Amino acid sequence: MSEKNRDGKRTARERMAVEREKQKAAEKRRRTLIVGAAVVCVLGLAAVIGVVAANAGKDEGDDSAGPVVAPSGANGDDNLVIPVGREGAKSTLTIWEDFRCPACKSFETTYRSTIYELTDAGQLRAEYRLATIIDGNMGGSGSRNAANAAACAQDVGKFVAYHDVLYDNQPPETDDAFGDNARLIELAGKVQGLNTPAFRRCVEDGTHNSWVDKSAEAFTKGGFSGTPTVLLNGKNIFEDQSMTPAKLKQQVQEAAQG
Known part of the structure; x- marks a missing residue:
């Protein structure tokens, strides 16, 4: 095989190797984005739940606001x-x-x-x-x-x-x-x-x-x-x-x- 052909094949292999590394890097970034999005969704849901719970507690507190008035004759x-x-x-x-x-x-x-x-x-x-x-x-x-x-x-x-x-x-x-x-x-x-x-x-x-x-x-x-x-x-x-x-x-x- 001529030196020129060997150089051509080596260059092709190198290009393929580089391309594979690019694909791996892209796939890694894609997985990172998916995981990151999932985490954000979970945290977002937790935040929503927290806000709802906080607002619910606030509503309940507002509804029952005011002094505790015991009925006549109550004791204990x-x-x-x-x-x-x-x-x-x-x-x-x-x-x-x-x-x-x-x-x-x-x-x-x-x-x-x-x-x-x-x-x-x-x-x-x-x-x-x-x-x-x-x-x-x-x-x-x-x-x-x-x-x-x-x-x-x-x-x-x-x-x-x-x-x-x-x-x-x-x-x-x-x-x-x-x-x-x-x-x-x-x-x-x-x-x-x-x-x-x-x-x-x-x-x-x-x-x-x-x-x-x-x-x-x-x-x-x-x-x-x-x-x-x-x-x-x-x-x-x-x-x-x-x-x-x-x-x-x-x-x-x-x-x-x-």
């Missing part, structure tokens, strides 16, 4: 308890509930008459504490609005009666009917003397909304698994599969005698 830590029954009763039943919660309604249906019998007899003190977990799970504001309305009823000494009306007229869990203040006011008509201008104003203004929020926060911090959470002298009896109204009555009466 931060005045988050609505008490029913004699203060000196030897047994205390703490009931964490959500007015949109079907299991809470089931508990009420089963135990209501027994609880009222024992509180009327001075043997049991019931402490109602309000949560809003269904709003969080299903969306809407019915848990919160109903809790505020119940607190408004407490202001005029009609919590128990209105509490029962709310459960007796509870909508399906996915139906945020209690998010409509007009519905809550309509139901107040079932409680004699409750549907007054003062009550309507309390409901419509969300007078106790911040108090409800604080109660919901206390529920979350308490580490409870759901509503209802029912504690008899600090012991969770709702988790006791053997518990019945008769057994509850027996335990309370034994404590009263002791």
